[in-house]
Amino acid sequence: MLVEHVPQPDLREQLRRDSQVAWSRIAAVAGELALQPGHFDLTDENLLSTCPHGVPFPDGVIDLGDLSVSGVCPSLPPPSPRCCTTPAPSPLL
Amino acid sequence: MPAGGLDFFAHGALPAPRVSVAEAQRLAGEHFDLEATAQALGSQQDQNFLLRGGAGEPLGVLKLANRAIGLAEIEAQILAGKRLAQRLAPVCVATTLTGPEGAPLLATVATSEGPLVAHVVRYLPGSTLAHHGYLSPRVVSALGALAAQVSDALDDFTHPGPRAHAAVGPASR
Incomplete structure (x- = not known):
């Protein structure tokens, strides 16, 4: 949605490709999230x-x-402790 | 939760209504019985006005929803806000104000921009964190904790207003 506002054509195209790859990965498992x-x-x-x-x-x-x-955040990689409904396990445990 | 309502990804940028201050004051008086001076507040998809009474005291914030947003979605926002206020106390939440009979200050109103869903939410004192510039790690940590509390509080919220969209996002465009 915001990629059109990136002024550099190469970077814009790269971001567009990357987001399409990312969304295709999510779409593949969307029904299970x-x-x-x-x-x-x-x-x-x-x-x-x-x-x-x-x-x-x-x-x-x-x-x-x-x-x-x-x-739900924990379902999406990478999990971020700041926005998860359940805290990420501590590496010390 | 059934489909319905607005898909933010599909709509892209949503131009906010552009109602004048004078019209906002008229709408507040006619629909919500609030004789107030309106002051335009910053907004993106909705249009917001701070309403002040005769002594300058804040009465609430008049919110005119984007024309792409319907009554069911605003009703969902009202109920979600109420739930957050109940579950997150003493955290303050900009809940929708209620009239003398307990009904929310909510109406579909005729405006110069066509019919819009209007409601009046509680004015919260203070300022946004963005206003404070630098935020210490402790404050950022508290911000994250509050975000988690909000997420927890809405976990089992059900209403036909909001729809699931982000899991399929741009792939559906």
Whole structure:
């Protein structure tokens, strides 16, 4: 969706190819992926620090405009501990 | 969850409605009984206005949904917000405000841009994390933890509004 905004033609084409390969891999297993509803736009633009002073701390959630249903993070490679519904196992365990 | 609603990948960029401040104030008064001064807020796919009362106090945020988004999707957003507020307390959530009889401030309204779904959400004080510039590792860690809490809280949420799309994404274009 955003690739059209990449100014370098070679890089744009590379990104387009890479994304097609990535999506084809997902499409092959799409039917087996666990899905769940989610906010899907939890960026620093939609998380607030409601305390007016001191160190910012995320304690406010706005904008459910991108509420949707998509893959549960642990089902998608590579798993990221920050957005997973279940924590990734610690390498120390 | 049955299919229905908006496929963000298929739509690409979604131009937000471009209703004037004066019209936003009229809509807030006519449909939600809020006599307010409107101030345009930044928005991407929806159009948002901060509504302030006579003493300058924030009354809420009027959200005019993108014309590609229907009533069922907004209803889903309202219920999801309510659930997050219940499960994530004391985290604040911009839930949809309710009228005297407890119904959400939600309506399909006639505008200069055609019919749009409008609702009024709670105004949260403070500022977005993006506003703070540098975020320490501790804050970024808390951001990740909150994202996980949100994901957990919505895990078993069901509503016919939102549709599954990202698992097939651009392949369906």
